[in-house]
Amino acid sequence: MYRHPVAVRSAAIAMAALGLSGCSPDPVPPAPTATISSVAAPPGQAQLPAPEALTDVMTRLTDVSIPGAQKVALVQYATPEEAAALDRFAHALADNRLPPLDIRATDLAWAAGQPGDVVATISILSAAPDAQPFVYPMQFTPAGSGWQLTRATADQLLDMGRDSTAPVPPR
Structure with missing residues (x-):
């Protein structure tokens, strides 16, 4: 099976979580766990977004036909320099025949x-x-009339090519 030449942590997580460990007879490790707590609606906002508003963000991030430059707006604090990493994520999924x-x-x-x-x-x-479902709690932030994957969630799931010791931009 062809594998994308660039090691992409996000694709590895997705493949492991979806149960596509390739040639390894070892069991697939469980998906990483995260705890995100919730509260009541913030002042001025009575309704949560429709689930489709959030799945649209993830669908576009995983769509190989959408250029990385157009995906930058889907991730909080993402920069144009990270467009290639967003492209690698979608291409790694496609290269492993997940879509x-x-x-x-x-x-x-x-x-x-x-x-x-x-x-x-x-x-x-x-x-x-042979794929197993990948289930993960994710956080989204409002952006204009739509939503973005928060930077914290993106950093957990995607290899954005940043130095992990660099501070995250303030919110």
Whole structure:
């Protein structure tokens, strides 16, 4: 099976989580765990977004036909220099024959400590016969009339090519 020449942590997580460990007879390690707590609606916002608003972000991030430069706006604090990393993520998924993907958002709630942010359990299911679902709590932040994956969630899931010791930009 052809593998993308660039090691992309996000694709490795997705492949492991989807159960595509390739040639290894060892069991697939469990998906990383994260805890995101929720709170009541922030002042002035009575309704959570539709689940489709959040799944659209993930669908576009995983779509190989959308250039990385257009995906920068989908990740909080992402820069044009990170467009190539976003391209690598989608291409690694495609190279491993995971698409088409079925992406679902459930358990939407307001994020604790980040007024206006929303947390959701995101399930990514592949059409690949041996694939296991990838289920992970993700946080999204409002951006204009849409939503972005928060930088903290993106850093957990995607290899954005940044130095991990560099400070995250202030919010």
